[in-house]
Amino acid sequence: MLAALGAAPAATAQTPNGGGGVTYVSTPEISTVSCLRSCATKKRARAGSTVKVTGTGLSGVTALTFNGSYGRSDDAVVQVRAGSDTRIHAKVPSGAVTGPVSVATANGVRSARSKPLAILPPPAPEPNVELSPVPGQVVAGAPQLETGTSRTKAYVGARRAVTFSFRLSGPAPAALTVELVRASDGLAVKSWAPQGVVPGVVTSVSWNGNLGRVPAAPGRYSFRLTAAAADGSRATSAQTGNIERDAFDLYDHVFPVRGRHDYGGAGAGFGSGRAGHSHQGHDVFAKCGTRMLAARGGRVQYAGYHGAAGNYLVIDGAGTDLDYAYMHMAEPSPFRAGDRVYTGQRIGSVGDTGNARGCHLHFELWGAPGWYDGGRPFDPLPSLQAWDSWS
Ligand SMILES: [Zn+2]
Numbered sequence: 001m002l003a004a005l006g007a008a009p010a011a012t013a014q015t016p017n018g019g020g021g022v023t024y025v026s027t028p029e030i031s032t033v034s035c036l037r038s039c040a041t042k043k044r045a046r047a048g049s050t051v052k053v054t055g056t057g058l059s060g061v062t063a064l065t066f067n068g069s070y071g072r073s074d075d076a077v078v079q080v081r082a083g084s085d086t087r088i089h090a091k092v093p094s095g096a097v098t099g100p101v102s103v104a105t106a107n108g109v110r111s112a113r114s115k116p117l118a119i120l121p122p123p124a125p126e127p128n129v130e131l132s133p134v135p136g137q138v139v140a141g142a143p144q145l146e147t148g149t150s151r152t153k154a155y156v157g158a159r160r161a162v163t164f165s166f167r168l169s170g171p172a173p174a175a176l177t178v179e180l181v182r183a184s185d186g187l188a189v190k191s192w193a194p195q196g197v198v199p200g201v202v203t204s205v206s207w208n209g210n211l212g213r214v215p216a217a218p219g220r221y222s223f224r225l226t227a228a229a230a231d232g233s234r235a236t237s238a239q240t241g242n243i244e245r246d247a248f249d250l251y252d253h254v255f256p257v258r259g260r261h262d263y264g265g266a267g268a269g270f271g272s273g274r275a276g277h278s279h280q281g282h283d284v285f286a287k288c289g290t291r292m293l294a295a296r297g298g299r300v301q302y303a304g305y306h307g308a309a310g311n312y313l314v315i316d317g318a319g320t321d322l323d324y325a326y327m328h329m330a331e332p333s334p335f336r337a338g339d340r341v342y343t344g345q346r347i348g349s350v351g352d353t354g355n356a357r358g359c360h361l362h363f364e365l366w367g368a369p370g371w372y373d374g375g376r377p378f379d380p381l382p383s384l385q386a387w388d389s390w391s
Contacts, residue, residue: 066096069383125247141233157297157343183220222247259290270379281364288359310354325364
């Protein structure tokens with residue numbers, strides 16, 4: 001969805017200047033954000049697109065932040081120079097994901113966040129599922145290489161890992177390394193040294209999306225195989241800086257509703273009025289029976305039936321400080337408190353059990369320490385829209 005928002009109340013901020021006095025800097029305000037050039041579709045941007053921000057008080061703005069979904073790990077900041085007090089253009093950097101935009105002046109005066117700007121992920125890398133010869137690579141005396149990678153999209157905490165397979169021909173390798181290369185900086189963040197590899201036999205290594213016990217940052221990665229013969233001649237499946245071959249994108253969440261869906265009207269949003277309280281999640285409407293997956297794996301904290309929530313499930317997200325709540329499921333979830341769930345695993349179906357008008361998933365995100373455990377719910381819509389853009 002494209003931003004088109006109401007104005008926040010005008011305000012000014014006091015900022016000390018170097019001369020010991022006080023400069024009044026008007027607080028920048030964003031009214032619209034839209035994709036202007038090189039857009040993915042009419043309303044969606046992607047890396048390389050130019051977006052236009054309109055508003056007021058923009059002349060002192062020097063930085064624009066694509067806030068992405070929850071937390072700062074997916075924020076992307078670009079330096080900008082305002083064309084006027086009411087208009088800024090900015091280029092979408094790679095790594096920016098769907099979410100609100102905000103701007104800041106050189107003095108650190110920051111605007112409120114806009115409504116989410118839809119940013120499509122970059123096109124998936126070329127699939128290379130079947131083993132194929134590494135092109136352009138013939139090193140005299142070195143083994144010849146064939147490689148393949150099982151998928152171009154992978155998810156943190158998923159049951160199915162990414163698998164890299166390879167086969168050598170020619171001389172038996174004396175030394176062999178498989179590296180996992182992070183595209184953003186070209187660093188090898190993990191490596192394997194398979195033993196006993198013989199020419200003609202397919203060998204595989206798998207990666208589960210973790211570095212040590214910690215989930216790796218989302219983004220593009222690729223596998224690189226290097227094989228050396230006894231005489232020291234070496235062959236490699238990818239040159240340094242080439243992240244095209246055997247590449248895949250790692251994502252941190254799956255969109256939970258697997259079918260046609262919409263984000264409802266005004267009453268579907270976080271904070272909208274309910275009898276005696278305010279809405280603590282966002283409603284995603286889809287046909288009853290639509291498959292529902294765990295947006296993020298983890299440990300089931302609560303599973304049961306509640307008069308208002310219907311059949312519900314709460315998952316403590318592995319590697320996050322968040323709890324994920326799913327309500328109104330058509331049937332009780334097969335999972336029980338304490339069970340382990342993988343990212344993308346089916347947890348149930350969209351339904352209308354409990355106090356629900358129309359078939360929908362009522363989805364909540366809660367910060368630490370958790371769901372009705374001292375944590376607080378926050379608006380999950382930017383996160384849902386980001387996950388929806390890639391899965
Ligand atoms: Zn709801």
